[in-house]
Amino acid sequence: MENEQSYQVINESPRSKKLTWLIHHFQREWRLYIMLAPTLIWFILFLYKPMYGLQIAFKDYSVFKGITDSPWIGLEHFYTLFENDQFIRAIKNTVIISGASLLFGFPVPIILALMFNEIINPKFKKTAQTIVYLPHFISAVIIAGIVITAFAPSTGVVNLLLNALGYDSVYFLTKPEWFRTIFVGTGIWQEAGFNSIVFLASIAGVNPSLYESAVVDGASRWQMMWKITLPCIMPTILIMLIIRIGNILEVGFEMIIMLYQPATYATSDVISTFIYRQGLQAAQYDLAAAAGLFNAVIAFVLVIAANTISKKVSRTSLW
Amino acid sequence: MSGVKLEGVVKSYKDVTVVHGIDLEVKSKEFVVLVGPSGCGKSTTLRMLAGLEEISDGQVSIDDKVVNHIAPKDRDVAMVFQNYALYPHLSVAENIAFGLRIRKVPKPRIEELVKEVAHTLELTSLLERRPADLSGGQRQRVAMGRAIVRHPKVFLFDEPLSNLDAKLRTQMRAEIKQLHTKLGVTSVYVTHDQVEAMTLADRIVVMSDGRIEQIGTPMELFNNPINTFVATFIGSPPMNLISTTITSIDGLVYADISGNKCLLPQLENPCDLEVIIGIRPEYVDIVPVDNSSAVPIHVDLVETLGSEALLHCRIQESAFVVKVDTHGKVEHLKHLDTLYFRQDAITVFDKTTGRALSRSSVGCNA
Amino acid sequence: MSQIMNMNLYSRGDKAFVYINMFLVALFTISTLYPFIYVASLSMSMGEAVTSGQVVLTPVQITFAAYEKVIFDSAFWISYRNTFIYTIGGTLTSLAFIVPCAYALSRPQLLGRKYWNIMIAFTMWFNAGMIPFFLNMRDLGLLDSYLGIIIGFACNAFNIILLRNFFEAVPPSFEEAARMDGANDFQVLWKVFIPLAKPAIATVTLFCIVSRWNGFFWAMVLLRDESKVPLQVYLRQMITQLSDDDTFSSSLLEAAYSFETVSAAIMVCSIIPVLLIYPFVQKYFNKGIMLGGVKE
Ligand SMILES: Nc1ncnc2c1ncn2[C@@H]1O[C@H](COP(=O)(O)OP(=O)(O)OP(=O)(O)O)[C@@H](O)[C@H]1O
Ligand SMILES: [Mg+2]
Numbered sequence: 001m002e003n004e005q006s007y008q009v010i011n012e013s014p015r016s017k018k019l020t021w022l023i024h025h026f027q028r029e030w031r032l033y034i035m036l037a038p039t040l041i042w043f044i045l046f047l048y049k050p051m052y053g054l055q056i057a058f059k060d061y062s063v064f065k066g067i068t069d070s071p072w073i074g075l076e077h078f079y080t081l082f083e084n085d086q087f088i089r090a091i092k093n094t095v096i097i098s099g100a101s102l103l104f105g106f107p108v109p110i111i112l113a114l115m116f117n118e119i120i121n122p123k124f125k126k127t128a129q130t131i132v133y134l135p136h137f138i139s140a141v142i143i144a145g146i147v148i149t150a151f152a153p154s155t156g157v158v159n160l161l162l163n164a165l166g167y168d169s170v171y172f173l174t175k176p177e178w179f180r181t182i183f184v185g186t187g188i189w190q191e192a193g194f195n196s197i198v199f200l201a202s203i204a205g206v207n208p209s210l211y212e213s214a215v216v217d218g219a220s221r222w223q224m225m226w227k228i229t230l231p232c233i234m235p236t237i238l239i240m241l242i243i244r245i246g247n248i249l250e251v252g253f254e255m256i257i258m259l260y261q262p263a264t265y266a267t268s269d270v271i272s273t274f275i276y277r278q279g280l281q282a283a284q285y286d287l288a289a290a291a292g293l294f295n296a297v298i299a300f301v302l303v304i305a306a307n308t309i310s311k312k313v314s315r316t317s318l319w
Numbered sequence: 320m321s322g323v324k325l326e327g328v329v330k331s332y333k334d335v336t337v338v339h340g341i342d343l344e345v346k347s348k349e350f351v352v353l354v355g356p357s358g359c360g361k362s363t364t365l366r367m368l369a370g371l372e373e374i375s376d377g378q379v380s381i382d383d384k385v386v387n388h389i390a391p392k393d394r395d396v397a398m399v400f401q402n403y404a405l406y407p408h409l410s411v412a413e414n415i416a417f418g419l420r421i422r423k424v425p426k427p428r429i430e431e432l433v434k435e436v437a438h439t440l441e442l443t444s445l446l447e448r449r450p451a452d453l454s455g456g457q458r459q460r461v462a463m464g465r466a467i468v469r470h471p472k473v474f475l476f477d478e479p480l481s482n483l484d485a486k487l488r489t490q491m492r493a494e495i496k497q498l499h500t501k502l503g504v505t506s507v508y509v510t511h512d513q514v515e516a517m518t519l520a521d522r523i524v525v526m527s528d529g530r531i532e533q534i535g536t537p538m539e540l541f542n543n544p545i546n547t548f549v550a551t552f553i554g555s556p557p558m559n560l561i562s563t564t565i566t567s568i569d570g571l572v573y574a575d576i577s578g579n580k581c582l583l584p585q586l587e588n589p590c591d592l593e594v595i596i597g598i599r600p601e602y603v604d605i606v607p608v609d610n611s612s613a614v615p616i617h618v619d620l621v622e623t624l625g626s627e628a629l630l631h632c633r634i635q636e637s638a639f640v641v642k643v644d645t646h647g648k649v650e651h652l653k654h655l656d657t658l659y660f661r662q663d664a665i666t667v668f669d670k671t672t673g674r675a676l677s678r679s680s681v682g683c684n685a
Numbered sequence: 686m687s688q689i690m691n692m693n694l695y696s697r698g699d700k701a702f703v704y705i706n707m708f709l710v711a712l713f714t715i716s717t718l719y720p721f722i723y724v725a726s727l728s729m730s731m732g733e734a735v736t737s738g739q740v741v742l743t744p745v746q747i748t749f750a751a752y753e754k755v756i757f758d759s760a761f762w763i764s765y766r767n768t769f770i771y772t773i774g775g776t777l778t779s780l781a782f783i784v785p786c787a788y789a790l791s792r793p794q795l796l797g798r799k800y801w802n803i804m805i806a807f808t809m810w811f812n813a814g815m816i817p818f819f820l821n822m823r824d825l826g827l828l829d830s831y832l833g834i835i836i837g838f839a840c841n842a843f844n845i846i847l848l849r850n851f852f853e854a855v856p857p858s859f860e861e862a863a864r865m866d867g868a869n870d871f872q873v874l875w876k877v878f879i880p881l882a883k884p885a886i887a888t889v890t891l892f893c894i895v896s897r898w899n900g901f902f903w904a905m906v907l908l909r910d911e912s913k914v915p916l917q918v919y920l921r922q923m924i925t926q927l928s929d930d931d932t933f934s935s936s937l938l939e940a941a942y943s944f945e946t947v948s949a950a951i952m953v954c955s956i957i958p959v960l961l962i963y964p965f966v967q968k969y970f971n972k973g974i975m976l977g978g979v980k981e
Contacts, residue, residue, distance in 0.1 A: 024373075024388045025796065031870035032795050035785030042782060042840050043805060050813035050821045067820070112713065118706045128714045130967060135717060137959055139899030141917045142952050145924045146720045149727065155945055157723060160738050193717065221699045254902050258921065272815070279816040280906055292814030300811045307810075371861050392867035404862035408880035417876075418866030465866070 057290035070286075077290035086265075087291060090274040093267060098248045100184045106244060108192040110237060113199035114225055132193025144258030147186055148173065173259060176267040183259065183268070187252060202236035203229055239310045246306025249299045271295050321382045321472035321505050322347045323368065328377035330363050330529075338363050338529040340377065345473075345507060350499050352508045352516040354552070355526035361509040362477055364526070368507060369475050370394050381472060392421075397466035398475040401482065403458050405450035405465075412437075412446040415464045422469075436468045439498070456487045463495070467502065474506040480515065492518055513553055517541075525549050541599075544666065547673040550597045556629065556640045558597045562670060563635070565592050574667075577635055581612040582662045586676050593670040600629070600642040602664035605652075611659040621652050628652060721956070728752070728950040732943030750941035751950040761951065763912055764919035767831075768955075771904070771915050772897040774835045779893045782839050783848060784886065788874045790845070791852035792860075802849075809842040822907060829909045838896075838903065844889045851885035852878060891966040898959060916955050923948045 026033075052067070057077055059070040081087045112132070119125040135143070150156045151172040159169040172178045206229060214224050253272035260268035271291065279288025323345040330338035338360045345351045353361045366372040368379060370391035379386050386394050397418075405414050412433050419429045437443045440460045450458055459479060466474055479495075480488045496519055499506055510516055516523050517537045525532040525540065525548070533545040537553075544550035544558065551557040563574045565583060573580040574596050583596065604611060614634060622629040628649050630641040641658060667676045695703065722742065727735055731746035739745045755761050789795055790802055812818075827833030855878060863873045879886060901917035908914050926944070942950075 025794075027388075028390055029794055029870070032789045032792055035870070035874070036789040036795070036801065039782045039786035039840055039845070040801065040804070042836075043808065045825070046818075046821070046837060046840075047808045047812060050817035051811075053817035053820055054813050056817070056820075067824075112710075115706050115710050115713075118703065119710060120703060121707075124707065124710075128710050130964070131714045132717050133967070134960075134963065137895050137899075137963060138956060139901065139917050141899075141901050141921050141924065142955060145920065145948060145952050146724055148924055149945060149949065150720065150723065152945070155735055155738050155740075157741050160741060163738075189717065189720075220696065221702050257902070258924070275815050280819060285816050285820060289814065289816040292816055296811055296814050303810050366861075369861075369865060371864065391861075391864045392869075396865065398862070398865045400858040400862060402856060402858055404856070404858035406859070406877060406880070408883075417863070421863075421867040421872055421876075465862075469866075 054289060054293055056286045057293045059286060061286035061289075063285075077287050078294065080287060081291055081294070086269065087271075087274060089266070090269050090271045094249060094251055094270040094272075096267075097180055097183060097251050097270060100180060101187050101251075102244055102248070104184055105188045105192065106241060108188055109195035110199050110233075112192055113196040113203060113233075114229060116196065116200060117203050117229060118221060118225065129193070133197070134193075135190040136194035138190070140252065140254040140258055143186060143190055144255055147182065147259060151182065174261065174263045176264045179260065179264045179268045183255065186255070198240060199233055199236060202233040206232040235314060238313050242306045242310040242313065246303045247299075248302060249295060322349075323473055323505060323507065324378075324380045324383075325364070325368070326378045326380075328364070328367060328379060329375045330360070330367060330372065331375045336375075336529065338367070341529075341531055343524060343531065343534065345505055347505055348503045350496075350506045350508065350519060350521045351524060352510060352520035352522075353524045353526060354510055354513055354516040355532075356552070357511055359526045360529040361511070361526055363529075365398075365475050365477055365507060365509050368473075369396055369398050371398075394473075395469075395471050396473040396475055397469055397471040398477065399462045399466050399479045401478045403450075403462040403479075403482075405458060405461055407450055410447050410449055411442060411453070411461050411464075414450065414461055415442075415468050418465065418469050432468050436464045439467070439501075440464050455483050456491060459483060459491055460494075463498070467498070467504075470504075472505065474504050476506065476508040478510055479508075481510070481512070488515075495519065514555060517553070523553070525552055527552075543675070544597070545675055547595060547597065547668050550666065550668070550675075554599060556600050556642065558599050558666070559639045560595050560597050560668075561634060561637055561639070562593070562595050565594050565667070574665075576612075576614050579612060579614055581614060581660055581665075582610070583665055583667055584662055586667060594676070595668040595670050595673070597666040597668060598660055598664060600640045602661060603641045603643075604659040604661065605641075605643055605655055605657075607659050608661060610663070611661045613657050613659055615656060616658050618653055618655055621649055623649050630655070632658075724949045724952050728946055728953045730946060732941055732946050735945045736943050748941050751943075751946035752954075754942050754947050755950045755954065760911070760919060761916075761954075764914050764916045765954070767913060768898060768916040770831060771834050771900075772894055774831070775838065775897040776890060776893040778835050778839045779844070780886070780890065783844050783889060784879065785874065786840075787845050787848035788852055788870075788878055790849045792870075805842050805845055809846075819906060828907055829913065831913060833907055834904060834915075837907075838900070844892060848882065848885050848889055851882050855881055887966050891962075894962065895959070898955075916951075920948070920951050920955060923951060 056067055056070065058072055058074060059067075060073045060076075061067070061070045065071075116125060116129060119128070151158050153159055153169050153171040158172070163169060170178070172182060210228050210232070211224055214228055219227065249271065251270050251272065253270060253276070256268055256270060256273050257276065260273065272295070275288045275291050275295070278284045278291065323343075325341050325343045328338060328341045329336060341364060343351075353364060355361050363372060367374050368381075370386065370389060374387060381394055381396065406417065409417065415433050415436055416429050419432060424432075433446070434443070437446055440463060442457070442460055442464060445453060445457060445461075450461065453461065459482075462479065476495075480491050483491060492515055495508075499519075508515075508519060520537055522534060522536055523540055524534050527548055532552075533540060533549045535543075540549060540553045544553060547560060551560065561576060563576055565572055565574050566580075567573070572583040572586055574583050574594065575581070576596075581596075607613065616632040616634055616639065618630050618632045620631040622631065623645065626645060627642055628645045630643065630652055632639045632641065632655075643652065645652075668674060669676055719742075723740075726742060726744040727740055728751050729744040729747050729749065730740045731748050732750070734740055734745035790798060790805075792798075795801070822828060822833055822837055825833075827837055859877055859881065860873055863877045868876065899917060901915070901921055904915050905918050905921065908918070923944075
């Protein structure tokens with residue numbers, strides 16, 4: 001009897017063997033698929049379905065006809081966009097604001113991490129860290145609210161200080177020349193502390209015996225910071241830099257929406273705020289979707305490039 | 320009666336086969352130990368038995384019931400892991416009770432069982448602690464407690480003692496043995512430590528490269544290894560192997576060692592052969608005895624262990640280790656120049672296949 | 686770094702370095718804190734004192750008039766309640782999606798695991814953007830509804846990957862031991878992995894709570910009905926009025942509160958819950974963020 005059975009098992013074709021294996025697999029593991037399914041459905045419904053909707057960038061979208069039935073018009077929206085000075089300006093502003101944030105904002109968390117690392121009193125260190133991480137968790141609305149309040153022409157603390165120093169009040173938020181400074185500065189104030197976490201973690205991974213031998217060799221703390229800590233976290237710095245460059249099209253546009261006004265559009269209007277105004281406020285969905293697609297494709301290329309490079313870097317930096 | 324049976328069990332990952340058709344029957348209440356070098360497939364075999372790994376071919380049965388496609392939880396087996404896998408967020412009592420809770424055993428009954436197990440393993444005073452607050456040996460006992468509380472049909476152990484220091488390992492080894500005697504549950508135990516295997520097992524299964532080399536009681540393996548692999552794997556220090564040729568003269572078989580003729584046990588079909596002869600370090604004499612042949616040696620080093628000493632010598636340019644009783648003195652051992660091999664203590668292996676040549680007459684271990 | 690705790694062992698230069706460094710860190714910390722203190726002081730000052738530019742650091746003529754004004758404003762309470770609904774409902778929904786999914790993705794026996802992972806990670810690199818997302822929400826009938834806000838933002842790839850990485854790092858013997866003990870996947874997740882992954886889950890929970898509590902853009906876009914609007918949207922209306930027009934405050938010049946103090950009071954009310962939960966979860970996120978950041 002038993003022999004016969006095992007013969008049957010052996011004689012099964014590979015295909016039906018695979019099938020029985022699948023059946024057994026699902027009998028055993030169906031719960032995993034139940035756990036996975038809702039999220040996959042969510043991704044399809046809320047993130048992949050809109051990708052299908054992206055086709056309106058090439059269509060003359062009409063609300064009544066819907067996405068599928070609106071007529072194709074090819075690249076017309078893109079021609080329109082690139083003839084639009086506002087869009088060109090938005091690209092320029094995006095790159096400038098992002099670039100400035102990177103240039104001035106990138107070193108700050110590194111310096112902060114190095115400084116935190118040199119603090120000896122653990123309580124002081126912990127308290128300081130807790131405080132500087134905090135702004136990251138505060139909403140753009142409130143941060144913007146604080147900025148608006150602090151820079152208000154007659155009551156804000158900044159102008160009060162200027163007055164005290166004998167200068168006239170400046171209505172900062174209506175001055176295009178001030179917008180970028182205020183925006184980038186606020187960004188650094190809000191995120192530098194939180195961004196230092198990555199570097200602190202990297203510093204924590206440095207082999208302690210390096211410092212011990214340096215102490216024995218008579219190195220000062222300043223020297224150890226420059227000669228040991230900084231070189232050891234260089235790979236992390238490099239990778240973070242590459243990732244940041246890859247995300248250069250990403251600006252905190254919630255904050256911009258809060259802070260900008262027509263008077264400052266010349267310097268403050270970025271791609272996402274342009275899309276918001278064209279699409280959601282002026283209901284030019286197809287044109288705005290085209291702008292969005294352009295943005296998304298460039299961003300995708302940049303991010304993938306950055307990722308590839310950072311992987312290479314992290315591999316080579318191991319050696 | 321809960322025996323375990325593996326028939327032609329194969330395990331492959333994609334293209335690599337790591338277990339090549341294992342046949343093994345573990346009788347009810349038996350304690351079987353799987354030994355073998357690292358990577359030989361011991362854990363894989365055990366995990367297939369547990370149901371943690373699917374089998375690629377063959378058949379696993381527990382209690383005469385085929386369990387190939389039965390989930391681990393329904394096989395009624397319990398396993399002790401190398402790293403214990405104690406849940407860090409649960410107390411000792413909760414760790415032990417975990418399986419019972421999952422199986423919806425009534426609360427009072429759980430308490431009773433946990434108490435009983437805690438008593439058996441002397442864990443009663445530790446029940447409220449977290450695993451992080453226990454010593455290595457205590458953790459080990461909790462892991463055992465978690466296994467025995469369910470009264471499973473089979474216990475599976477995957478190197479449960481390898482995270483302990485040498486002394487604790489010896490102690491826990493004894494405790495496991497006692498526990499097995501007391502509970503009499505069929506057990507399969509994986510280790511790469513042959514001492515553990517020898518002391519614990521009713522029967523030992525020696526594996527290498529995903530195949531079973533030999534199955535037998537510790538003494539069978541020690542005295543009659545089936546091939547050179549088992550011969551060198553079992554026993555510490557391992558069996559000495561010497562390559563040589565044999566000649567038969569007047570119906571007696573001799574091996575040529577350093578120019579001397581050394582009498583061998585009777586073989587079934589002796590002819591002029593390239594062979595390997597194996598001699599256990601313990602079975603070598605330093606004074607002439609009956610039925611023994613003298614072999615010249617040079618002693619390189621004497622390792623003193625106390626009541627015994629290990630002589631590291633050379634015979635025909637190959638290393639040779641001898642274990643002798645010191646009787647309190649070691650000085651004279653350095654100057655030995657002759658060893659005596661008893662005829663019945665020699666195992667002969669075929670040089671090409673490595674397999675032991677069968678003897679014609681009564682074996683040496685009588 | 687191996688810290689030598691005893692300052693006496695330091696050379697003079699090192700001591701100076703340590704103190705200067707400490708001073709600079711303190712300075713940075715204070716400058717981080719100052720805007721919050723400023724806003725709190727504004728909210729507790731007399732409106733008149735604010736409009737005449739007397740408040741710089743500490744409250745002037747302490748009064749809680751602004752808070753009284755806020756407390757008796759029903760729109761504030763409605764938006765506050767809504768924020769709680771979105772935060773609690775949204776966070777629980779997110780966890781209900783993310784945790785089981787991350788667990789399933791972390792199991793090697795899951796078929797097509799690689800492809801599901803790519804499908805989820807891809808959305809981090811490419812997304813359709815604002816307009817198609819909005820049109821999709823509209824087509825799904827999720828405009829102007831609580832459900833739209835709660836479900837529409839339930840998942841994100843980063844949180845799933847963070848948690849998945851944590852689950853992957855749990856030694857397989859925990860799952861195996863639980864399985865031998867008779868647990869099925871649901872029980873393994875609930876009784877073993879969730880307790881083990883507490884730091885990671887706390888981190889993800891914190892991220893969810895914070896993004897829900899702070900989120901305003903999509904609430905502003907998707908919600909028309911004033912009675913469904915969350916606090917941040919309400920706050921934005923207040924603040925934009927403030928920045929648009931200086932005349933509002935002058936009309937209130939004589940009152941105990943001014944526009945500035947009222948909006949400061951609302952900001953404080955909005956920050957306080959964040960401050961309350963922050964210390965509890967703070968200790969987890971160092972670890973949690975590293976987990977998520979390193980892989981992929
Ligand atoms: N998922 C896998 N894919 C491919 N090969 C594997 C896989 N898991 C295990 N192996 C291989 O199977 C072989 C047997 O592994 P197993 O864990 O059973 O060894 P072991 O005898 O328990 O060794 P040790 O004493 O080191 O624990 C090893 O060579 C291992 O490399
Ligand atoms: Mg193993």
